[in-house]
Amino acid sequence: MTLPPPGDIAIVVAGALAAGFVNGLSGTGYALVALGFWLQAMSPLTAAPLTALCGVAGHIQSLPRIWSGVRWQRLWPMLVAGIAGVPLGTLLLDHVKPNPLKMGVGLLLIVYSGWMAFVRRPPIVTGGGRPADAVVGLIGGVMGGMASLSGPAPAIWAQLRGFGKDEQRGVNQPFNMSVLFLALISAGIAGFLDRTFLIWAAITVPTTLIGAKIGLALYGRINDVQFRRVLLALLMLSGLTLVATSLI
Template sequence: MDLTTYAILLAGALAGGFVSGLSGFGTAVMALGIWLYILPPAIAVPLVLICSVSSQISTLPSMWKVLDFKLAGPFVAGGLVGMPIGALLVARADPQNFKLSVGVMLLVFPTALYFIRKPMAFRFGGRPADAAIGFAGGILGGLAGLSGPLPTLWASIRGWTKDQRRGVFQIFNGSVLGAALILQIASGFVKWDVFWLAMLALPGTLIGARLGMRTYHALNDRNFYDVVLALLFLSGIGLVWSSIAPR
């Protein structure tokens, strides 16, 4: 591995870890936009899963007191059902079309929510709707480690506090991505070169997660809401650009 490739690997690990520590999701949405320049999806996706799970575990002690397992339960149940479906699609999905479609979604919806400045408390569907969003997030998690965007957008219109949202993201993403990683390892999708790359990337992920957690504690509810939407939007730009840039 040359110096440039390692620098890109480390940059993705730091960015993904920081965003995960800050928001409880985002290793994939940040790191994939960087890593897909140097790695094929078959390697980048399991690498994202390893770094995502490691980041969630490293920040768990700091979030334990605000975790609401009852609130997160429907998301996790739906996500664990949807995750195997996404994992089965890994070998069949067109990476360019996939990145473009997810990227456009992450440009449109956060922009719309940002300009709706009035606090929202959308109650439609209750826990079954939460489970359905978790199911869709689980599919994206199994497919590309992108379990976070849909539940994050959904939580943004539910009117939850910063700690409620952060706790749900932590529980949901940790559960779904951990299960997806176990499934991919058991299915033989994770090769030894992925573990080697993970050893190189994990220091950046853990440092980034620690810095992100410190930043999270400094934010109020409104700041956290705006930061989450901005992160989703930036990840959308990265995914769209990587899907249309010349190869």
């Protein structure tokens, strides 16, 4: 078995550690961090399913810690709609130009996170019930199928619902884990899980779990306000990254 060059391994390990830490701390943002490193060392066809695999592994590791925040009666409408939205988003790929999509979503995230960072009393949405939750889940699933952007919609919605940090992760993590798992299965069916993928998986999964464990330990030390700030910073970074990549 031929290993990748040492320089590439170092870049990928650094990305897995950083992304695992962010995912363990916030419950989201794995692909955003990892791809910034990994695309320097591997093709997108390998990097995309690899982020899905490592993201799922990190979510599974941290599920016992945030399980108390899972409320199935509020989660299942989002989850069912999100899973249904993934193949729909994949079908829409041929009809939507990626750069305008990235630009629009990026600007939305920048405006939202900037506004929420300065308001004293964040708005809380109490109406809509399960149908509104399902619409948000569908949006997240479609965006996940189109551009691997399943995270922002449920993250924003959980904040607007006024959930605490455990409740936010109780929505975000099972949702993102399910969408990523579905994306991984799709990649396997498409034949992308080749020998190169397996070599990188053997390197990145353990490294991701180490980073996620450190992030999860820090998560236990922050309060709801600090968690909100962390999540808003990630949403802002995600928006800036999307806008920047849409201009290339």
